[in-house]
Amino acid sequence: MTSRNAHIEQNRVLHFGQPDVELAQVESASVLIDLSHLGLIRFSGEETQKFLQGQLSCDVHTTDSGKATYGGYCTPKGRLLSSFLLWQNISDYSYLMQLPAELTETIAKRLKMFVLRAKVIIQDHTEDCIRIGVAGKNAHTLLQNTLAGTILPTKPLAITAIPDGQVICHSENRFEILISPAHALSLWERLSSQARCAGAAAWDWLEIQEGVPAIFKATQEQFIPQMINLDTIGGVNFKKGCYPGQEIVARTQYLGKVKRRMYRAHLDSDSPLEITAGDNLFSADTGGQACGMIVNAAPAPAKGVDVLAVIQVSSIEANPIHCKTPDGPQLTIQSLPYSIPDQHSH
16 A cells, blocks of 8 residues: 555554545545554454353344444453454454454453463454455445445445455445455555545544544543443443453443443644543533543544543533643534433432
8 A cells, every 4th residue: 555655654554645635535525544553353263252252242143144243342340441343254254353453462462361271263363354444425336336246235334245355334435345465455456546545544533423432552441331332332232141341331331320421522723732542631510630531533624623532421511621631622512423321310
């Protein structure tokens, strides 16, 4: 992909020379995004499903039918070490977990500690499979034309096999192709003749628009799954058996006391501050104490920064929320594409 003027830092394609133009295209046309900032862990072996079911917050059984699921991996105290997308590989029935590349090694290592005698093999699969994002207004048509003869998935998180790979539908106009390295370059060339190449920030921004959170090193162990709305987007199953942190996650649910929730918000471009995951948020009603934290941030096409932020529900009803300092840039709260369960547990 570097042949196209890609600016790369720490496995992340920042942009292809015109970051502002690339971002603007997301809203008006189709973009092609190199997803190498995401990592993949592969789980194989005959006891894989049972093993994952006992470690993760989601119901692994739902992935049997060509469908991915969001999920979380928690400490015994119910705090998230990572969030991810999980699905069953159509070709060989192994499972693939996609998460930020900076966490791949530590999460794989931790999960390996719990395999013990189970027949499960855990491998870093990041380099074995190229991931390409196709998003924007004509994404479906563009892919349909390029992958002639393939019936593309149209329901969110549905997966279809293609020769040497698979396609995941993230939402109506956002798809991800996983393909073998041998076939990736020719596919990229075919797609890039019809769509503008864009940096990873374009994908980050689309995830924020859709209310899909990602845990990074800066936010590990800060949230329980409900705080980042994992329960709302299908990443928590309350009827499944034990997994690390399950008691706390379940108790929070049944007592109805989720005092912090994740909101989508915008910060104006006047701020010279760099907004990033882990930044604290402040509100007049909590004094000098933080009332929340930035989960994810990405530059917005129309300038400024769009964020997903976990905020104390009582603060959001009472006061303006400021970033980094009590008088830092103010958040404009925006609606999410899904509704959060009723919060009032006063």
